[in-house]
Amino acid sequence: MQHGVAIIPTAPERTRNRDSHYPYRFDSYFYYLTGFVEPAAVLVLIAGAKPRSVLFCRAKDKDREIWDGFRYGPEAARAVFGFDECYKIADMDARMPALLADQPQVCCHLGSDGAWDARVLGWLNEVRAQVRTGVAAPATISDVHTLLDEMRLIKDAHELATMQGAAQISTAAHQRAMRATAPGRTEYEIEAELLHEFRRGGAQSPAYTSIVAGGANACILHYVQNDARLNAGDLLLIDAGCELDGYASDITRTFPVNGKFSAAQREVYELVLAAQAAAIAQVMPGAGWNAPHDAAVQVLARGLVDLGLCRGSVDQVIESGDYRKFYMHRTGHWLGLDVHDAGDYKRGGDWRKLEPGMVLTVEPGCYIQAGDDIPDRYANIGVRIEDDVAVTASGHEVLTQAAPKTVADIEALMRG
Numbered sequence: 001m002q003h004g005v006a007i008i009p010t011a012p013e014r015t016r017n018r019d020s021h022y023p024y025r026f027d028s029y030f031y032y033l034t035g036f037v038e039p040a041a042v043l044v045l046i047a048g049a050k051p052r053s054v055l056f057c058r059a060k061d062k063d064r065e066i067w068d069g070f071r072y073g074p075e076a077a078r079a080v081f082g083f084d085e086c087y088k089i090a091d092m093d094a095r096m097p098a099l100l101a102d103q104p105q106v107c108c109h110l111g112s113d114g115a116w117d118a119r120v121l122g123w124l125n126e127v128r129a130q131v132r133t134g135v136a137a138p139a140t141i142s143d144v145h146t147l148l149d150e151m152r153l154i155k156d157a158h159e160l161a162t163m164q165g166a167a168q169i170s171t172a173a174h175q176r177a178m179r180a181t182a183p184g185r186t187e188y189e190i191e192a193e194l195l196h197e198f199r200r201g202g203a204q205s206p207a208y209t210s211i212v213a214g215g216a217n218a219c220i221l222h223y224v225q226n227d228a229r230l231n232a233g234d235l236l237l238i239d240a241g242c243e244l245d246g247y248a249s250d251i252t253r254t255f256p257v258n259g260k261f262s263a264a265q266r267e268v269y270e271l272v273l274a275a276q277a278a279a280i281a282q283v284m285p286g287a288g289w290n291a292p293h294d295a296a297v298q299v300l301a302r303g304l305v306d307l308g309l310c311r312g313s314v315d316q317v318i319e320s321g322d323y324r325k326f327y328m329h330r331t332g333h334w335l336g337l338d339v340h341d342a343g344d345y346k347r348g349g350d351w352r353k354l355e356p357g358m359v360l361t362v363e364p365g366c367y368i369q370a371g372d373d374i375p376d377r378y379a380n381i382g383v384r385i386e387d388d389v390a391v392t393a394s395g396h397e398v399l400t401q402a403a404p405k406t407v408a409d410i411e412a413l414m415r416g
């Protein structure tokens with residue numbers, strides 16, 4: 001945006017029931033630009049000959065601060081965060097038309113919140129109503145998220161360090177969960193171990209609802225009930241990661257409840273691990289987004305044929321899509337402030353090329369539900385292995401390496 005005004009609000013507080021709220025989480029775009037974590041705040045960026053940043057935020061309020069805690073207020077927000085101007089949020093409707101006057105375009109995000117859309121259009125109409133006084137109204141409305149998505153896709157050193165911190169806490173949590181797992185315990189008890197370690201490590205919250213799925217539950221991709229008892233002889237799939245200072249981690253590990261893989265579990269597990277290694281090896285600058293997925297599918301398809309789960313040649317299994325019966329999701333996604341982070345996967349119809357500073361997950365899996373046309377020994381085995389991988393100048397760095405994933409390392413940790 002060369003000339004114009006961008007308007008970026010943070011997220012609203014949301015009611016959970018009656019007068020209780022969900023834990024507050026700021027808007028990722030707003031936080032990316034400001035670092036400001038209070039609710040009821042709006043950033044206005046003015047681009048052009050005299051660029052400036054304007055924040056609207058809650059006024060200081062001694063009474064409210066006794067109940068709800070500290071708030072900066074415009075004066076301190078300006079001093080601490082370095083905005084050019086700060087005003088009370090209560091004055092926003094009165095001030096906004098002047099900020100929009102004589103600007104060629106307004107850059108905002110419409111379509112997610114009807115009340116917000118109406119408010120923006122209200123300000124625009126106020127400016128349009130002044131045209132006979134010589135004021136020009138913005139002629140173009142463009143999407144600010146599209147602009148910011150590309151910026152968010154490339155992480156700077158500070159963001160990478162934060163993501164490394166999130167990864168460190170989450171790998172410790174997975175190790176704690178492995179140590180705590182035993183036949184007779186419950187999925188929610190293991191979830192509690194993860195949450196304990198997240199918070200103990202300084203993370204503010206999980207980055208998404210933890211999946212703690214024993215036995216057949218591992219074949220339900222978004223299983224979050226986490227209320228079943230764990231049985232000896234089953235695998236446990238845990239997909240869990242914390243959010244640290246706004247940034248997500250996203251890790252999956254799968255391991256035996258009793259600490260020792262059965263022969264059949266091991267066959268499937270080693271296959272997924274090989275698929276993941278092949279996929280991670282593709283992560284480097286210049287590689288296409290889909291290269292890791294293609295590599296994983298190649299390994300999985302061969303393995304599914306070898307295990308007798310798919311019939312035909314490897315090429316036929318890939319061509320026909322038969323492998324999708326056991327591997328129905330994609331191999332990864334961008335990771336950052338959002339667990340499924342901002343950024344396009346294709347450019348001009350082609351998969352985009354990886355660049356240093358991008359962070360993605362690599363998470364192949366294999367999910368074998370009990371059914372007629374599979375060998376019994378594989379029934380209800382669900383495996384996913386997921387790591388967070390940063391693209392570096394020379395290749396990649398696996399941020400979540402510390403969570404054990406070879407059969408030998410997992411069995412050794414669980415024995416200990």
Ligand code: GLY
Pocket residue numbers: 208239250333339363386
């Ligand atoms: N935990 C969400 C995902 O793996 O994509």
Ligand code: MN
Pocket residue numbers: 250333361363386
């Ligand atoms: Mn993921």
Ligand code: MN
Pocket residue numbers: 239240250251252386
């Ligand atoms: Mn995940």
